[in-house]
Amino acid sequence: NVYFCISSYNCSMEEELNMTYLILDGNVELQKYRYLYFTIVFVVYILILCSNSTIVYLIWKQQDLHEPMYIFIAALLLNSVLLSTNIYPKLLIDFLSEKQIISFSACLFQFVTLYALICSEFLLLAAMAYDRYVAICKPLQYPTMMTRRTVCIFLTLAWLLPACQFVGLASIRANQKLCSFTLTVIFCNNSIYKLFCVTSPAVSFYGVFILLNVVACPVLFILFTYTRILIICYHSAGEVRKKAAQTCLPHLLELNETYLTLDGHLEVHKYRYLYFVIVFIVYILIICSNSTIVYLIWKQHDLHEPMYIFIAALLMNSVLLSTNIYPKLLIDFLSEKQIITKSACLFQFVALYTLVDSEFLLLSAMAYDRYVAICKPLKHPTIMKRKIVIIFLTLAWLLPASQFAGLAAMRVNQKLCSFTLKVIFCNNSIYNLFCVTSRATSLYGVFVLINLSVFPVIFIVFTYIRILIICYHSSGEVRKKAAQTCLPHLIVLMNYFFLITYDVIVVRLETDVPKTARLMLTLQFAVYNPLFNPFIYGLKMKEISKHLKKLLFRCNNADI
Incomplete structure (x- = not known):
């Protein structure tokens, strides 16, 4: 026993x-x-x-x-x-x-x-x-x-x-x-x-x-x-x-499906193997780096605190986001035609924006946790209980999933007037394919955007302003602690908010963007945060960095 x-x-x-x-x-x-x-x-x-x-x-x-x-x-x-x-x-x-x-x-x-x-x-x-x-x-x-x-x-x-x-x-x-x-x-x-x-x-x-x-x-x-x-x-x-x-x-079962063409690739027939190797290496790096930090947080009992649990959830979110995009992208590089079924495209669209907005909600939860930890340290253990953490995590994934599933359900049976997307995976540009966009769908889309992107960003900004005001009147040690724990969250937030703004401007306003620029900005969803989040949190967060160095040192000793 x-x-x-x-x-x-x-x-x-x-x-x-x-x-x-x-x-x-x-x-x-x-x-x-x-x-x-x-x-x-x-x-x-x-x-x-x-x-x-x-x-x-x-x-x-x-x-x-x-x-x-x-x-x-x-x-x-x-x-x-x-x-x-x-x-x-x-x-x-x-x-x-x-x-x-x-x-x-x-x-x-x-x-x-x-x-x-x-x-x-x-x-x-x-x-x-x-x-x-x-x-x-x-x-x-x-x-x-x-x-x-x-x-x-x-x-x-x-x-x-x-x-x-x-x-x-x-x-x-x-x-x-x-x-x-x-x-x-x-x-x-x-x-x-x-x-x-x-x-x-x-x-x-x-x-x-x-x-x-x-x-x-x-x-x-x-x-x-x-x-x-x-x-x-x-x-x-x-x-x-x-x-x-x-x-x-x-x-022998056959399903009749509508296929869409993904026309956002640049000279894919000429550089298909180069693209494949680069994207495959990036995908493996994302999986390995994020999984390493998640493993560290899971394994080390002193990291079983709300802040680190939210970081682990954020990194797991990055893995899921990458897995929604990269496997299909790798298949397309080796295929003669870059096509996707309408239903699979809708699924990728729902999964993509569900996970993107989950990131905003997780960052909101992290901002609230930092506010309580820095501004109300004595109340932190009673406010950020295990039950509260579980509720925050559940809402962060459940709210976007249910709202985007509703948006997809409104779109699934609508008629298409175009079958070509100027992107490499299904994002917000799927709206350009439909013949008619109903007022109800547009209003619901705006509601989802405000509910899952704008409100969390306003809440995060407000929370960090409160932290900065309190830290300004506090000791140098408090200001140092605030900088160490809050700076990584702000870096991630600014990047994601920039990407969402670009997505809305280009797609909703139908702005004409050169193909190369469109490709580079679209890839930011799948590359920047999933790839750099582990390094941002692994190097900037003192406790994670300490355990990461121990793990690498142990691995080096084992090799020797």
Whole structure:
């Protein structure tokens, strides 16, 4: 048993918990290849999230895809996202940790979630098989049999049945004695059974019952259903067989999409490999530099303070912003045509400005934290509690996401009169493509701009003016502390405010800007802040700089 203490920011109360920890001993030469493993798994996880989320978004957005078959496909992809999220984040943490351990309760939770989602996949495939059987073999009865209510029941059962049954299995196991504390795997799977001293017949029978109920029966049902479809199709016309192939084989599924041309590149056919290498190096630098500072803040307990948590959130925001732009940009450099679907462009637009405005809100939260820390130091522990920090972080990402999703929803079905964007990724210039811009959309856009950009900037400026006034009447030590902690925030703010101003002037007023200048200013969104934020905060913030030097010194000693 390992005793550990959970504490909140400057909290006076400490609580001891008695926890049993398990060792995950399935990694191969982790000490040697930890950063390689981390990079590969991180990239795979991002690809899984982006690819699955894109298809789910398409199905949700397009009205003609609101049919049972596509809804089940969306549920299947969402299930894949949940399954990955159950495994990958813990795996990434383990790659960067000295010891790969997990609490027994967390291991049981991961085990339950893993197999509940796997079995949900079988049940969703069974529901899809039944849907295809009705659509192909009983087409006239399809609208009455596959109603919205039926689909909701199938989805509910697909997730609820496995969850209830595996929770029951976990509750039986939760209080049983362990005779081993080492798992020869990298995450908690069925091998957890080997840890228990005794396995009762009741537990074994219950496990077999679950296996038959949510795995074997759905598989048999799927095989039986598709056999019935094949038999009926064999005796039917060629058109029926064609329909069966198109709907039963997912890889033949085709989506009709509107494509847009990205015409902001300069001589891409001539310098494609040079562009690719430069952008790839910049992207890797952004990922590595931001992740290093985030890792430092996560690892060092003396950096678990509101200011550093906001910095970590800001750097994580930069990573997400870069990942929204760079992968597509790299693909375009190596492609003959630089095109993007309308729905993917809208998604990139929403993600881009959500993350840009999240940066303003995070900087506002940081300004407020600095104001309290410098001007009301005695009240800082009670005002900037853990709960307040979590609320600020949630609002910083949730408010822009919901407002820009609403803006995209207003635009998604509007007619396009142009299909060419004079940029290298989808930004505010997407407005120039639409035939008509309604008054409601314009007013909503102005509301979003004022709400998420102007107000935060005014608040930040007002807050720093208050800090400067108080510091002017204080000692030299206070002024030095204010300069060290506030200067990096002001540098980032000024750059971002300049970029937003440019974006509004060029796009909204349709100002004619030379292609080279437009390209350079557009790239500022994706290069300047994501690349230089780690250096601004890593070098200017004294505590982070100290730990960064220790980390680099330790790495140099290890190499020697």
